[in-house]
Amino acid sequence: MKLGRLNHVGVATPSLAASIAYYRDVMGATIAHAPFDLPTQGVKVCFVDTPGEGGTAGTQIELIEPLGEASPIHAFLAKNPAGGQHHMCYEVPDIHAARAEFLAMGKKVLGEPRIGAHGTLIFFVHPKDMNGILTEIMEVPGSGAAH
Ligand SMILES: CC[C@H](C(=O)O)C(=O)SCCNC(=O)CCNC(=O)[C@H](O)C(C)(C)COP(=O)(O)OP(=O)(O)OC[C@H]1O[C@@H](n2cnc3c(N)ncnc32)[C@H](O)[C@@H]1OP(=O)(O)O
Numbered sequence: 567m568k569l570g571r572l573n574h575v576g577v578a579t580p581s582l583a584a585s586i587a588y589y590r591d592v593m594g595a596t597i598a599h600a601p602f603d604l605p606t607q608g609v610k611v612c613f614v615d616t617p618g619e620g621g622t623a624g625t626q627i628e629l630i631e632p633l634g635e636a637s638p639i640h641a642f643l644a645k646n647p648a649g650g651q652h653h654m655c656y657e658v659p660d661i662h663a664a665r666a667e668f669l670a671m672g673k674k675v676l677g678e679p680r681i682g683a684h685g686t687l688i689f690f691v692h693p694k695d696m697n698g699i700l701t702e703i704m705e706v707p708g709s710g711a712a713h
């Protein structure tokens with residue numbers, strides 16, 4: 567597996583409003599996108615864009631708040647009531663090739679590829695197999711990671 571660009575860091579929060587205020591008022595961030603619901607993934611999402619260099623896009627902070635009883639982040643917030651770093655997401659050019667590689671390495675891939683918050687296919691790999699980090703893989707056609 568060749569590492570692709572770090573697309574975003576997922577940060578779980580019990581309150582999107584409070585976290586947006588923090589990034590805006592403490593960190594001086596511009597909240598470029600309005601929050602939106604992603605009911606298929608059980609989260610309400612708000613992206614915080616970090617500065618890039620030389621006109622390139624930086625990495626994003628993906629703020630996620632539980633949406634619905636079945637949200638996959640309720641358990642995380644039960645253990646981490648203030649929220650915190652939840653996952654890291656890397657880009658790959660081909661989601662199916664990447665998924666096959668993780669499976670071939672014996673990693674626990676969580677579910678089939680599905681459309682994520684950026685409107686492209688994603689899947690997750692269990693933190694127990696990824697050095698303690700819940701890892702999201704996201705397809706960005708043409709991204710740099712060659713497979
Ligand atoms: C997809 C939309 C958007 C996008 O970017 O496009 C998102 O990123 S949405 C993000 C929310 N969706 C998900 O997180 C889906 C994938 N997550 C899962 O399937 C579960 O959360 C899972 C399997 C990682 C954990 O399930 P659950 O919380 O029910 O299990 P446990 O609480 O028993 O945890 C098992 C074990 O793993 C540790 N754990 C859980 N979550 C994390 C985490 N985020 N980072 C690191 N470690 C985590 C937990 O502490 C347990 O460890 P143990 O030592 O056994 O106590």
Ligand SMILES: [Co+2]
Pocket residue numbers: 574576628653655702
């Ligand atoms: Co994510």
